[in-house]
Amino acid sequence: MSLESLYQSKALLKLQEWGGKMQTNRALSAISGGMMSAMSVILAGAIFTILASILNLVGIIQTTDPLYTWLSTPYSMTMGILGVVVSFAVGYIYSKNLELKGAFANGVVTMILFLLVAAPVKAVELADGSTMNVLDTTYLGGTGLFTALIIPLISVKIIQFCEKHHVMIRMPDSVPQFLSDAFATLVPLVVCIVLWHGLNTLCVQVFTVVLPGAIAGIISIPLTPLMSLPGMFVLGLVCMLLWSLGIHGSMVLSPVIMAPMIQFYTQNAELVSSGQPAVFAPIALYGVMSCCGGTGNTLPLAVLCIRSKSEQLRAVGKAGIVPALFNISEPMTFGTPIIYNPIIAIPFILNVLITMLITYLLYAVGFYQPGYILIMTQLPIIMQSFMPSMAWQNLFMAPVAFVVGLFTYLPFVKVYDRQLCEQEAAAKAASEE
Numbered sequence: 001m002s003l004e005s006l007y008q009s010k011a012l013l014k015l016q017e018w019g020g021k022m023q024t025n026r027a028l029s030a031i032s033g034g035m036m037s038a039m040s041v042i043l044a045g046a047i048f049t050i051l052a053s054i055l056n057l058v059g060i061i062q063t064t065d066p067l068y069t070w071l072s073t074p075y076s077m078t079m080g081i082l083g084v085v086v087s088f089a090v091g092y093i094y095s096k097n098l099e100l101k102g103a104f105a106n107g108v109v110t111m112i113l114f115l116l117v118a119a120p121v122k123a124v125e126l127a128d129g130s131t132m133n134v135l136d137t138t139y140l141g142g143t144g145l146f147t148a149l150i151i152p153l154i155s156v157k158i159i160q161f162c163e164k165h166h167v168m169i170r171m172p173d174s175v176p177q178f179l180s181d182a183f184a185t186l187v188p189l190v191v192c193i194v195l196w197h198g199l200n201t202l203c204v205q206v207f208t209v210v211l212p213g214a215i216a217g218i219i220s221i222p223l224t225p226l227m228s229l230p231g232m233f234v235l236g237l238v239c240m241l242l243w244s245l246g247i248h249g250s251m252v253l254s255p256v257i258m259a260p261m262i263q264f265y266t267q268n269a270e271l272v273s274s275g276q277p278a279v280f281a282p283i284a285l286y287g288v289m290s291c292c293g294g295t296g297n298t299l300p301l302a303v304l305c306i307r308s309k310s311e312q313l314r315a316v317g318k319a320g321i322v323p324a325l326f327n328i329s330e331p332m333t334f335g336t337p338i339i340y341n342p343i344i345a346i347p348f349i350l351n352v353l354i355t356m357l358i359t360y361l362l363y364a365v366g367f368y369q370p371g372y373i374l375i376m377t378q379l380p381i382i383m384q385s386f387m388p389s390m391a392w393q394n395l396f397m398a399p400v401a402f403v404v405g406l407f408t409y410l411p412f413v414k415v416y417d418r419q420l421c422e423q424e425a426a427a428k429a430a431s432e433e
Contacts, residue, residue, distance in 0.1 A: 026097040027153050028340045031246055034090035034149070035334040039319065041085050042330045045078030046323040079330070081140045083148035083212075087114035091152035098160055105185045106159055110152035113192050117151070117200040117211040118144045142248035144212035149246045151196065158195075159188040216252050227260055232282040233356060236289055240352050243295060244338060244345035250295055257286055261374075265388070268372035278370040278389070280363050288359045289352045291385050292401035294329025296348045297355060299381060300405035301332055304413045310420035313413070326380050336416075343416045344409075351408035355401045362400075367393050 052071035055061045061068045091110025095103035119135040126132055139147070162168050169183045196211075203214040219242070226235050235253060242249030260283050268278035293299030302324045305317025313336070320331035338344045362368045371388030379387060385397035 027094065030090050030094035030097055030153070031149055031340055032337050033093040034086050034152075035246070035337050035339055037089040037093070038082060038085045039331060039335050041078045041082065042334060043319060043323070045075040045080075046326070046328045046331065048072070048074040049079075049328065050323065050326045076137070079141055080137055082142060083114060083118060083140050083144040084111060086145060087111045087148040087152055090149060091156055094152055094156045095159070098156065100156070100160055100163060102180075102184055106156055107152075109159070109185050109189050109192065110155050112189075113155055113196050114144070114148050114151050115140075116193065117196050118147060120200070120210065139210060139212035142250075143216060146215060146245075146247040147212040155188075155192045155196075158192055159185065162188040162191070219247070219252050226256075227282065229282045229285075229360070232285045233353060235286070236352055236356055237349065239289060240296060240345075240349040243333065244340070244348060246339045250290070257283070261286065265372060265374035268370055269374075272372045278372045280370045284363065284370055285356045285359060287385070287388075288356050288397065288401065290327055290329070291355075292327075292381050292398040292405060293324035293332070294327045296329055296333065296338065297351055297401045297405045298329045298332040298348075299324040300351075300402050301336070301344070301348075301409050301413070304406070304409055305332075305336070308413065308417040308420075310417050311424055312420050313417055324381075327384055341416075343412050343419070347405075347409045347412045351401075351405040354408060355404045358400060358404065359397065368397065369393055 048071050052061075052068055052075075055071075056063060056068060088107040088111035092103050092107030095106040100106060115135070118139040119137060121133050122136060123131050124134050138144075163184070168185075168187045170180075200211045203209060203211045207214040207217060209217065225231065235256070239249035239253050242252055260281075264281045264283045272278055289295060289297070291297065293302065298320070302317045302321040305313040306321065308314055308317070316332065316335035320335055323329075323331050333339065336344050338348050359368065363370070369389045369391035371394075373388045373390070381398040382395055385394045386392075388394075
C-alpha cells in the first residue's frame with residue numbers, strides 16, 4: 001500500500017474526522033488551548049534545565065553546587081507550577097468558548113480553586129521555633145495536571161449555570177467592567193470553594209492526601225501487579241494513554257515503578273561489584289519509553305514537524321527539537337498537541353510499544369546490556385541509555401527508537417499536516433475578505 005492510499009484509507013479519514021470533532025469540542029479545545037498557552041513557560045524551564053544538565057555532564061558543576069541550584073530554580077517556578085498556569089488558561093479559554101462574560105476573572109477563579117486543593121496553606125515549625133505558612137508544591141506541576149484540567153471544566157460550567165439562572169451579584173452599568181466581573185463571580189466562587197474544598201477535605205480524611213494525590217493514587221492501584229514482561233507492555237500502554245488524556249502518566253506510574261526500579265539497579269550493582277554480569281529484568285524496558293526525546297520518544301516527531309508544510313507544526317518542531325535532544329518532551333506534547341488529538345496520540349502510543357518489543361528482543365539475544373547505575377537526573381539522548389550500563393551497545397537504543405518513531409509518526413503527521421494546512425488556508429482566506 002502506497003502512502004497516498006494510506007492517507008486516503010477509510011480508517012485514517014475516519015480518524016481525521018474524529019480528531020476534527022474533538023478539536024472543535026469546546027471543552028477539549030479549551031484543554032488543548034490551555035496546554036499550548038503554557039508553551040512559553042515550558043520552554044523557559046527547559047532552557048535552564050538543559051544548561052544545568054550540560055554543565056553537570058561536562059563536570060563543570062555538581063548537583064550539590066549553588067550554581068546548579070540557581071539554574072534549577074527557574075525550572076521549579078515554571079514546570080514546577082505548570083498546573084497553576086494550565087488551570088488559569090483552561091478556565092479562561094473555556095469561558096471564552098462558552099461566550100461567558102468575565103473570562104479573565106473566571107480564569108483567576110479556577111486557578112485559585114486549583115491552588116486550594118493542590119497546595120492548601122500549611123503552618124510549619126522552623127528550627128528556631130518560629131512558624132511559617134507554606135504551600136506544598138508537590139502537586140502544582142505535572143503531578144497535579146489532570147486535576148488542573150478537571151477543575152476549570154466543572155467550575156466554569158457552574159459559573160455558566162449561575163449566570164444563566166441569574167445566581168450572581170449584578171452591579172450597575174456605571175461600575176467598571178473588571179470590578180463588575182469580580183462581583184459577578186463571587187457567588188459561583190463561593191459555591192465552587194464549598195464543592196472543591198469539601199471534596200479535598202474528604203480526600204485528606206479518607207486517603208490522607210490532597211485531591212490530586214488521591215486521583216493519582218487511585219489510578220495507580222491496579223497497575224502495581226504489572227511487573228512481568230507482558231505487564232511492562234501494559235504499563236507502557238497505560239502511561240502513553242494517560243499522557244494522551246492530559247494526565248502525567250510518568251508521575252502516576254512513579255509509585256508503582258520506583259521501588260522495583262531501585263531494586264533492579266541495586267541487585268545489578270551488587271552483581272557487577274562481585275565480578276558477575278548484570279541481569280535483565282522487565283523493569284529495564286520502562287526507560288525505553290523516553291530514551292529518544294522524552295516520554296513518547298518525540299524527537300522524530302519534532303523532526304517531522306520541522307519538515308511539515310503547516311506553519312503551526314513547523315513552529316512547534318523548531319521550538320521542541322532542542323528540548324527533545326535533552327529528553328524533554330513537554331514542548332512537543334503540549335505544542336503539537338498530542339493531548340486529546342487522536343491523529344498524533346496513536347503513533348505516540350504505538351511507537352513506544354514497538355520500541356519496547358525491539359528492545360526486549362535485543363536484550364534477549366544479548367546485544368543490549370542491563371544497567372547497574374541508577375541515574376536519577378535528566379540526560380541528553382544516547383547518554384540517557386548509555387550511562388546506566390556503560391556498555392557501548394546501549395548507545396544504539398536512542399537511534400533505534402528514532403527510526404521506529406520516524407516511520408510510526410510519519411503517516412499520521414502527514415494526515416495532520418494536511419488538516420492543519422487546510423485550516424490555515426481557510427483562516428488566511430477569511431482574514432483577507
